[in-house]
Structure formats: C-alpha cells, structure tokens
Amino acid sequence: QVQLVESGGGWVQPGGSLRLSCAVSGLTLDYYNIAWFRQAPGKEREGVSCIRRNNVNTVYVDSVKGRFTISRDNAKNTVSLQMNSLKPEDTAVYYCASDMSATCHFDDGLYPYWGQGTPVTVSS
Numbered sequence: 115q116v117q118l119v120e121s122g123g124g125w126v127q128p129g130g131s132l133r134l135s136c137a138v139s140g141l142t143l144d145y146y147n148i149a150w151f152r153q154a155p156g157k158e159r160e161g162v163s164c165i166r167r168n169n170v171n172t173v174y175v176d177s178v179k180g181r182f183t184i185s186r187d188n189a190k191n192t193v194s195l196q197m198n199s200l201k202p203e204d205t206a207v208y209y210c211a212s213d214m215s216a217t218c219h220f221d222d223g224l225y226p227y228w229g230q231g232t233p234v235t236v237s238s
Contacts, residue, residue, distance in 0.1 A: 115139075115140050116138075116139070116140035116141050116212075116227045117137075117138070117139045117140055117229075118136055118137070118138050118210050118211070118212060118227055118228060118229035119136070119137045119139075119229055119230070120134060120135065120136050120208060120209065120210055120229040120230065120231060120232040121134070121135050121137070121232060122134040122135050122232060123207075123208060123232030123233045123234045124233075124234070124235070125235045125236075125237070126200055126234075126235070126236055127236070127237070127238050128200060128201055128202060128236055128237070128238055129199060129200065130200050130236070131196070131197060131198045131199075131200065132197045132200065132234060133194060133195070133196050133197070134150070134194065134195040134197065134208055134210075134232060134234075135192055135193070135194050135195075136148060136150075136192060136193040136194070136195075136210030136229060137191065137192050138191045138192065138193070138210075138212065139191060141212065141227070143167075143186070143188045143191050143193075143212075144167060144188050145167055145214060146167055146212040146213065146214055147164055147165065147166050147167050147212065147213055147214070147215060147217075147218050148164070148165055148184075148186060148193040148210060148211070148212050149161060149162075149163065149164035149165075149210070149211050149212075149213075149218065149219075149220065149225065150162040150163045150164070150184065150193075150195050150208055150209070150210055150211075151208070151209045151210075151211060151220070151222055152204075152206035152207065152208045152209070152234075153206055153207050153209070153231075154203075154205060154206040155206075157206075159209070159222055160175065160220070161173075161175060161219075161220025161222070162174070162175055162178055162182065162195070162208070163175070163178065163182055163184040163195060164184070164218035164219070164220065165184045165185070165186050165193065165218070166217060166218050167214075169186055169188065171217070171218060172184050172218070173218040173219075173220075175220070177203070178197075178204075181197065181198050181199045181200075182195060182196065182197050182198070183195070183196040183198075184196075193210060195208070195210075197234070200234075200236045201236060202236050202237055203236075204234060204236050205234060205235050205236050205237070206233075206234060207231040207232065207233050207234070208231060208232055208233075208234055209228055209229055209230075209231045210228075210229045211225035211227060211228045211229070212225065212226075212227045213225045213226060213227070
C-alpha cells in the first residue's frame with residue numbers, strides 16, 4: 115500500500131521559515147518524481163515544486179523561486195520542501211504527490227499518489 119505522509123506545517127509570521135517533509139512508503143522512491151502542491155482557501159490547487167526521480171532536475175512555480183528549495187533522500191524515502199521568506203499568500207494546505215512521468219510537471223490529474231496534506235498559515 116502506497117502512503118505519502120506530510121508533516122512540518124504550522125503557523126509562522128511573514129518572513130519566517132518552515133520545512134515540510136513527505137515520508138513515502140510502499141514504493142521505490144528512486145523511480146518516482148515527487149511534487150508539492152498547495153491549495154489555498156477558495157482557490158484551485160496549484161503546483162509549487164517538483165523534483166525528478168534522477169534527483170537532479172527541479173522545478174518551481176515562479177512565485178516561490180528563490181525562496182523554496184525541494185530536496186529528496188531516496189535512502190530515507192523522504193522529500194523535503196524548505197520554505198523561507200514566507201508570505202501571507204503562501205498560506206495553504208500543502209500536499210506531496212508522486213508519479214512516474216518522464217519529467218516533472220504540475221498536471222495534478224496525472225499524479226496517482228497523494229498525501230493527506232499539511233496546513234501552512236503565514237500571518238502576523
């Protein structure tokens with residue numbers, strides 16, 4: 115049974131940092147891309163960042179470039195999202211998802227495996 119479990123969300127003031135983790139079980143992480151999505155209240159889910167299974171290629175949505183860093187540790191079956199300089203507009207529920215596409219993408223309909231999400235609130 116494939117499971118993705120996010121952790122590390124919470125409340126932080128603007129300008130602060132959080133580190134999200136996605137613990138993966140039930141699949142061999144080496145063969146999967148891992149993406150982070152987020153969904154803010156009243157908005158559609160959007161792709162935030164993706165790291166390809168080769169552990170080299172990464173993709174970021176423009177709004178988080180230079181602030182967020184995605185990384186993976188296949189030996190520990192975990193993927194992390196370091197979020198710095200957080201802004202109120204980063205407030206959302208953050209989800210990790212995995213798929214076996216040839217490259218990273220943010221077409222959420224193509225991701226078969228999802229975590230339950232972890233909430234992030236950025237406010238003063």
